[in-house]
Each structure stands twice: as C-alpha cells, then as structure tokens.
Amino acid sequence: MTHPTNAATSLAEIAERYQDHRRYPHGIAFMDGQYLSMAEAKISVLDWGFLHSDVTYDTVHVWNDRFFRLDRHLDRFFQGVQRLRMNLPYNRQEITEILTNCVRLSGHKAAYVDMICTRGSSPTFSRDPREAENRFIAFALPFGSVANKHQLERGLHVAISEKVRIPPNSVDPSIKNCHWLDLVTGLFDAYDYGAETALLLDTMGNISEGPGFNVFTVKQRHLKTPASTVLPGITRQTVFDLCDELRLSATAGDIGRDELKSADEVFITSTAGGIMPVTRIDSSIIGDGRVGVVTRRLMDLYWKKHDDPEWSTPVSV
C-alpha cells in the first residue's frame, strides 16, 4: 500500500485503473450481461445498495449438481424486488439461466448461489431513489455452512444477545435484506461469551433469529419456531414440509428464553448448512447435550430430498 499523499504541497496522482490486491474465493459472478471471476465482481461505492443498504437478495444452494427448491427462492426474490419497487431487467426464466451459467462456469458441484437486486445508482448522485437505475447481480461460490463439520456432529454453542432484531414495523423481514448490524453486534457478543453464534430477541423479549438462520425447538416431539419478526426462511418452510411427511406437529409462535433453554432439542435452519443442531445455549446444556433424535431424523430426510426431482432441479440443462 502506497503512502496516502506525496507531500503536503504537491498533488497526489490519479491512477488510471483501480488495482485491488485482495484475494477472493473461487466463483463466477454475473453483472451487466457479463460472466466474471469474483475478483472482477465489483459495484460502485455510490450504489444505493452499498450506501443505503437499499437492496434485496436471495440465496439458493446447489448440492450434487442440483438446485434445491429454486422455485421457492425465486418466488421470494421476485416478491421482495416488487415490494421495494425495484425493476429487474430479467424475467424468471432468464435469471434461472444466469444462475445456471454461474454455477456451471464456476465448476462447483456444491454451491452457494446469490441473486441480488440493488436500487443502483444515478449519474447525478440524486437523493431520489426513483432516479437510480436498478441492477441485478448473481454469483456462485463454494457451498458454505453456518456450522462446520465438527459443530454439526456435536451441536452448536449459541449465546442469546441482548440486541433486539430490527422490528417489522421498521424493516419488513419477509423482504430478505442486508440490514445486519444488529446481527453482527450479536455475533461479537457471542464470541465474547465464548459461543459460536448468536440468537437475537424480538421487542417483547422473545427469541427472534440469528445471523442468517431461523431457530426451532423440539419439546415432547412437538416443533416450534418464532412466528413473526423473522425471515420466513425457505429451510424453515422445508422443516414444516418434512414434519408433515414424518407426521410431526410443528407450529410458529412465541418462544421465551427459558422455553428455548428447556427444550428437548434445538436446531437452526439456513440455506447455508440446512438443519444444524444446537446443544448449548449460554451456559445451558440442551437435552442430554447430544444431537437429538428428531433433529437427526430431519437432517437425514433433508439431505435425502436433495436428489428428489420434486425438491430439486439439475444445474445442467
């Protein structure tokens, strides 16, 4: 890195092209009709998506060369775009093709695939969002998980943060958004505590969600997950669907801290990792401290569905 200035009186020079020496993960992005390496996938610092987090997105995953529940992710993405009053330059079929191309070009058989729509920018740096040109971005990266292999085997250690998840009357959680400062603060709180990830509260002091995941309790074979103030996750919905198949009852409703800690089993759900067991919350051990039987059954069935044509579609057309 060069020194920010030469001398107080002589002017610094303007570089012709920005040189970025950071390293990026292996993957392929799509922007403005172009497929690019991740090192080239950059947006203007003036984009409303960056300066005002005025953006919505969705993440679908690919497993064994198959998209898992892509239709659901596209439904939610298009809904979010419409509700933020943005316009996509591509239709559903075109976006499917773009995502497919990103994955194929990346070579990843297991991938984390993002589709993003930002408000974009205007040539005049106008303060009126209606004057910005909306933009679509997509990328495919190696599949990632909230919980690593070890944590999937022994269960995650989660800490409850005192932070309140941004409430729905401020930002609609059903529009998947990038407003994460509360979640990031919660993560740091959790690390301070010695835990691996965090759960935030809602304004009533009940459990809400964590950074990128929903949470479920199992008590006497009944499943429960927070109803409002959370993203209606696709993996969360998948758990309801799997419960139907396994004849397990599942409801959405308020979960207090004590109720969470005294559950027989706890797990979290995310496109990034699927169904992931939690065996410790703050200093409380959940159940007998090992991954529960209901959690394990759901995990097994969840991964089984990845080959099922009713739940997944091949990447290669």
Added chain:
Amino acid sequence: MTHPTNAATSLAEIAERYQDHRRYPHGIAFMDGQYLSMAEAKISVLDWGFLHSDVTYDTVHVWNDRFFRLDRHLDRFFQGVQRLRMNLPYNRQEITEILTNCVRLSGHKAAYVDMICTRGSSPTFSRDPREAENRFIAFALPFGSVANKHQLERGLHVAISEKVRIPPNSVDPSIKNCHWLDLVTGLFDAYDYGAETALLLDTMGNISEGPGFNVFTVKQRHLKTPASTVLPGITRQTVFDLCDELRLSATAGDIGRDELKSADEVFITSTAGGIMPVTRIDSSIIGDGRVGVVTRRLMDLYWKKHDDPEWSTPVSV
C-alpha cells in the same frame, strides 16, 4: 446489454474485465492508496459493507474551498469505527490528508466528502466478521443538498410516514450507518402523498428523523429537536451552538405529531444542505406558510460561519 446466455447447452464465456457503461458524477475517490475517478471506485460484491451493511461512514462538506467542522466529523467517524470493532489503516492526520487530496484532485470548491470504513471481505468468504480485512474508502463529489434552491426559498413539503425508524436497541443511531430501508420506504410513502421528503416515527409514535436529516421545531422562540432514536447530527449540534450565540433556547426532547404541525417554524438539518426550512407537513401549513424569521436567522449565521477559522479549515494546505 448482451443476452444472459448463448444457448441452453453451450457455456457462456467469462469476460476478462468487467465493463461498466454506467455514468457516475464527477469526483475523486481514494481506495487502497490510490486516487481514482468515480467510475473506478468499486468494491467487491462480497464486502460485508454491501452484503451485511456492516459499515460506518461520515460526510463532511467543503464550501468555498474550506472544510466545515471537519474535527467533529472525524471525532464521530473514529468513534463509530471503534464501536463497530473495526480497525482503520490510517490515523486522523492521514485521513485528513486523503480527504484533502480527494477534494483538490476533484477540483470542487463546494464538495460532499465521504469517509467510509467497511468490515471488508475475507479470501474464504468466512461467516466470521473477525476474519474480514477492514477497509477505508473516501470520495469527494459536488456539494449536494436535501432541498433544492426553490425548496430552500419556499420551504419543503414533508410527509410523516407510518414507518418506525430502526430503534436504538437494534442499531445504535450514534454510529452513523447505512441502514436506510425504513427511510427509503418512508420516502416512497412521501412521494405517493405528493410530498418531497419524509419524517419517520420512533417506537412511541413521536417524531424521529428523515432520510439523512434531523428536524427542529420553533415555538415562541424556543427550539426543540428529538432527543433519542436519531443520529446526533453535526449540523444538529451546530444549531445548538448557533442558538447559544443568538441567545435562543434549544432543547432535545420528545416531539409529537401535533406538536410538530402546530409549531411556529420547522426546519431540517443535514451536512447535505445545512439548515433547510419546512413549510408544510402532510396537509398542514406551518406558521404562515413562509420561511420563519428564526429559521432565516439561523440559516444566515450558519453560512456565515463557513469563512470563520474557528468553524472551518482551508482545503489547500
């Protein structure tokens, strides 16, 4: 724009370099030791500042070739960076030099100058924010204002949105942040109503702030501005300082909707425009519908201070 795919069976090509045909305002940015045109100032789509709005910033303005209250902006910026547990690669003196260089290279005598610190990115796309390399970005653009010339003369028309500004127990408003989806929604509500900008509420139903500005009422020569749930703006603080000089009383406290609408005068404050009169809120005319005498006195004194060495510093060293 090229078609997203060639044919369903043949693979699309990977472009070597991203070609961006958007137009950007005239200005100069600083990134990684390099001074760049705004068209080159781009960050990775994997930056936490974009994907998680995990970023803080500050905006200072330059008027007649002088920074206005740069020290205050630097104080707040460094505080925010520290509270988000980020590390800046530059000290206060170096950042002052960088901002100075951006303004001088841009040629703007009146400028809008941003300093930004994002969590950055990690080569592995890790979900742990501690593994990201924090980054500093700055840029200088032409000076902009919330209110245009016409609006400054006749006063702004503001609508009160039903949206609740993201509360402090979720995101600390004293750390200047980019969580604006509530404000953008409020803006669209205001446009629908036929107004020019918006004010949001706090969780108690009192007035909070608008997109990039604080608000003040004047009633019987006493000034009042919302106390909490708002960014402690530098221009807001400047109004308190000017009131001291003008022997006007000013306090921070709750302001209800009715109180706002029945004020003698209302104005908003922002680095982007200074002190700006409001003459209509929803369907209510404020005072006699013209810019009030207290507002005008404050506006005059505010701009006068821009030449005062105690309030401003020259760009050219």
